[in-house]
Amino acid sequence: MRYKEGSGKWALESGMIFSKSQDGKADNMVGTITDITRYHHLDEALVRNEEAMRTIFSQSPDGIVVFDHKHEVSLVNEAFCRMTGLARDHLLGLAEAQFDAVMQQLCGSEARYSSTANASSMAEARVAIHVDPKHRRRASDREVVVEIFRPEQRVLLRSLIELEQDRLSRVMYFRDITAATQVERMKSEFLSTAAHELRTPMSIILGYAELLKMRTFDEDAQIRMINSIYDQSQSIVKLLNELLDLARIEARAGKAFNMMKLPIAPIITQIAESFMMPGDARKVTLLPLPSLPELMIDREKIGQALNNCLSNAFKFSGKDSEVSLEAHLENSGGQRAVSIIVRDHGIGMSEQELARVFEKFYRADTSGRTLGTGLGMSLIKEIIEHHGGDVYIASEPGKGTVITLTLPVVENEEMAS
Amino acid sequence: MKHRILLVDDNAEVRNLLRLTLVTSPYELREATNGVAALEIMREWKPNIVLLDLMMPGEKNGLQVSREIRQDPALKEVHITMLTARGQQQDIQEGMKAGADAYIIKPFSPLELRRHIQDVVEVINRRRLEGA
Numbered sequence: 001m002r003y004k005e006g007s008g009k010w011a012l013e014s015g016m017i018f019s020k021s022q023d024g025k026a027d028n029m030v031g032t033i034t035d036i037t038r039y040h041h042l043d044e045a046l047v048r049n050e051e052a053m054r055t056i057f058s059q060s061p062d063g064i065v066v067f068d069h070k071h072e073v074s075l076v077n078e079a080f081c082r083m084t085g086l087a088r089d090h091l092l093g094l095a096e097a098q099f100d101a102v103m104q105q106l107c108g109s110e111a112r113y114s115s116t117a118n119a120s121s122m123a124e125a126r127v128a129i130h131v132d133p134k135h136r137r138r139a140s141d142r143e144v145v146v147e148i149f150r151p152e153q154r155v156l157l158r159s160l161i162e163l164e165q166d167r168l169s170r171v172m173y174f175r176d177i178t179a180a181t182q183v184e185r186m187k188s189e190f191l192s193t194a195a196h197e198l199r200t201p202m203s204i205i206l207g208y209a210e211l212l213k214m215r216t217f218d219e220d221a222q223i224r225m226i227n228s229i230y231d232q233s234q235s236i237v238k239l240l241n242e243l244l245d246l247a248r249i250e251a252r253a254g255k256a257f258n259m260m261k262l263p264i265a266p267i268i269t270q271i272a273e274s275f276m277m278p279g280d281a282r283k284v285t286l287l288p289l290p291s292l293p294e295l296m297i298d299r300e301k302i303g304q305a306l307n308n309c310l311s312n313a314f315k316f317s318g319k320d321s322e323v324s325l326e327a328h329l330e331n332s333g334g335q336r337a338v339s340i341i342v343r344d345h346g347i348g349m350s351e352q353e354l355a356r357v358f359e360k361f362y363r364a365d366t367s368g369r370t371l372g373t374g375l376g377m378s379l380i381k382e383i384i385e386h387h388g389g390d391v392y393i394a395s396e397p398g399k400g401t402v403i404t405l406t407l408p409v410v411e412n413e414e415m416a417s
Numbered sequence: 418m419k420h421r422i423l424l425v426d427d428n429a430e431v432r433n434l435l436r437l438t439l440v441t442s443p444y445e446l447r448e449a450t451n452g453v454a455a456l457e458i459m460r461e462w463k464p465n466i467v468l469l470d471l472m473m474p475g476e477k478n479g480l481q482v483s484r485e486i487r488q489d490p491a492l493k494e495v496h497i498t499m500l501t502a503r504g505q506q507q508d509i510q511e512g513m514k515a516g517a518d519a520y521i522i523k524p525f526s527p528l529e530l531r532r533h534i535q536d537v538v539e540v541i542n543r544r545r546l547e548g549a
Contacts, residue, residue, distance in 0.1 A: 192503060196472065199502035200428060203524035207434040210527050215441070225437075228430055 001033075010040040063156070063174035067116070071096045074169075083176055085151035106148040114144055116172070146174070155181045197239060201232035242375040246382060257298040257386055264295045264302075264327070264338055264407070271306045272325050275314075282314045287326035292338055296410045297387060305383040308376045309342040309403050317346025317400065329409075336409040337389070345400040354395050380405070420538050421445045421464040425455040425482070426500065427473045431523075435468060438527035439534060452477025456485055459492055465541055466534065468521075471501040471512060480515040487516035496537050500525070 002008040015031030057064060063080030065073060073094045081088055084106055094102065096116045104113045143159045157175040208225040211217075217225070272286040313323040327340045349357065357377050377391075380403075384391050388408045395401040422444050424435045432448050439446060447462060449455035453476050459467065467486070471479035479499055486492045499512045499520040512520055519537070521530060 196502040199523040200431070203502075204428075204430045204434060206524040207431075207438065207527050211434070211437055214528065217437075221437075228433075232430070 009035055009037045012036050061176070063176075065091070065099070065172045065174070067096060067099075067170045067172070069169050073099055080174060083154060083156065083174060084148065103146070103148075106150050107146065108149045113146060116170075145177075154178045194243065198236065201236050201239075204232045205229050205236075239375070242379060246375060246379060257301060259296050259298055261294050261296055261410075262299055263292070264297065264340075265289050265292050267297075267299060267302060268306065268325065268327055268340060271303055271310065274307070275310055282310075282323070284310060285322055285324040287324060289327050290329060292327060292329055293336070293409050295338060295387075295407050297407065298383075301383045302387070302407075305380045305405065306340065306342075308380050309405070312376055313342050313344035313346065313401065313403075316348075317344045321345050330406075336411070337406045338409065339404050339406045341405075342403045343400065344402075348397045348399050348401055349393075349395040350397050354393060357393060358391075419443055419445045420466065420541070421447070421462065422534070423447050423449060423455060423458060423462070423464040423467045425449045425452070425467060425473070425479075426470040427451060427475075428470075431470070431500075434527065435530070438530055442531065442534070444534070451475040452479070452482040455482055459486070459495065460489075463491075464495060466496045466498065466537055468498050468500055469517070471499050471503065471508070480511060483512070483515040483517055496541065498533065498537065 001011050012034040013031065015029055017026045018028035018030060021027045057075070057077050060077055060079055063083045064075070064077045065080055066075035068074035073091050076088045076091045080086075081091075084103075086102065091099070091102070100113060100115045107113045143157055146156045146158050148154050148156065154176060155178045157177050159173045159175075161171045161173065162169075208229050212222065212225060268289065269286065272284045275282050275284045310323060310325070317323065322345060324343045325341070326343075327338060330337050330339055358381050359378075381391050384405050384407070389406045392404040392406075393401065394404075420443075422439060424432055424439075424446060425448070426432050426435065427450055429450075432450070436446055436448065447458060447464070449458050452473055455467070455469070456477070458464075469479045469482060473479060477485070479501075483497055483499070486495055486497060497517045497519075499517040500523060501508060501512065501520055502523040509520055519533065521533065
């Protein structure tokens with residue numbers, strides 16, 4: 001029904017004829033017109049609401065599985081299929097026990113997935129004590145961590161929600177917490193390795209110092225112990241400095257860098273020369289440098305990275321072994337970059353060692369013969385990556401190692417014109 | 418008879434420290450730089466005590482060596498003290514499960530280590546008397 005001024009209402013009409021005249025025309029009629037505008041709006045709202053819910057359901061990054069009153073899977077969203085690699089058609093209609101069996105397969109064993117039925121019975125027990133005022137029972141303290149191994153390793157946090165009005169149906173949420181758990185794991189591994197790296201030099205310092213206090217040794221032994229204490233103290237100081245450097249770079253995400261447009265060649269020359277001081281047995285062969293453009297760099301940090309590369313090269317090669325330093329300008333697909341190459345003919349690394357070279361605290365030689373912290377390569381990598389460059393390492397056991405640092409040339413339009 | 422102690426650590430300085438700590442006491446000492454060598458020496462030399470570093474590179478770390486000792490009927494009486502730079506409860510439990518009798522956390526005091534060895538020797542002697 002539409003009013004004159006244009007507004008309208010939804011109406012439901014029904015009529016009934018009481019009596020008819022002889023020619024069959026209706027004589028008496030009764031009819032009703034019910035205004036159902038309100039219901040109609042409610043209906044529309046419901047449809048809209050359902051659409052919104054469906055969008056949320058399908059777009060949710062959390063996996064959602066709904067069990068109906070028959071304890072069968074009635075709804076599964078995209079995120080859940082993506083997480084588990086399972087097809088929706090395969091899941092719909094599965095009974096709780098069957099669903100559990102599918103999940104147990106992903107977890108690799110029965111024991112690793114606690115059954116859906118169990119989760120619910122626990123929630124039931126808990127509900128007797130605590131009823132949520134919002135007519136909704138959230139078994140949040142019944143969250144279970146589920147680790148699946150197929151299609152790939154993931155850590156999921158499973159929680160269960162039951163609706164008060166509809167006691168039998170249940171909604172199961174799976175939140176992917178893989179990334180968060182990995183970070184946690186790495187952090188604790190890092191801390192425990194850092195502690196380990198400090199404890200070993202500490203035991204030598206403490207041990208020798210205490211022995212020297214306790215009794216007298218001949219002069220040679222004394223000198224050896226004192227030298228050792230000195231070396232180990234230095235390695236602790238170095239470890240602390242490198243740790244702080246790394247932490248600073250990581251925490252400030254490069255904000256501590258003092259970037260300036262500078263010619264790179266003098267920096268390379270200067271670092272090479274610093275290794276050629278009189279008295280220093282280490283000799284760097286600096287190959288003639290081509291003409292190189294200016295780069296956007298932090299002079300000190302690049303110097304530190306280069307210095308670390310050269311120190312490493314010397315550390316792992318023989319006394320008179322040659323270490324060479326060279327630089328080129330390269331052009332790949334219009335992006336120009338300067339690559340700086342440090343080449344040694346030392347002990348080299350095996351493939352396994354090479355694979356772990358950027359791991360913090362990783363040291364291929366753990367005998368204590370070469371001093372170091374295992375942080376040098378991590379630092380080089382952090383520094384070069386903050387300059388937008390890359391670090392490449394090639395190595396062969398017994399033959400030597402080649403480290404290439406690339407630094408992109410920031411093309412400046414003003415400069416070009 | 419002098420008690421025999423095998424010192425196992427991949428770090429030469431730590432081995433030197435252990436030797437200097439114990440050399441003035443009436444013990445016979447030998448050293449091994451890795452797990453495989455340690456087991457080899459033990460089978461031939463039959464030490465009473467082994468000071469075993471937990472984290473060693475190479476084929477066998479301290480845990481693996483410890484397990485092998487406990488499985489070998491000729492060696493299983495050996496007292497194992499683990500030297501570990503990992504002082505976390507979990508690491509210690511793992512070491513005990515692998516068969517260690519005691520553990521010492523790095524950094525350790527030489528004086529304490531010497532006292533610890535004296536205690537162990539006393540236990541071994543008492544056990545011997547009771548057995549005889």
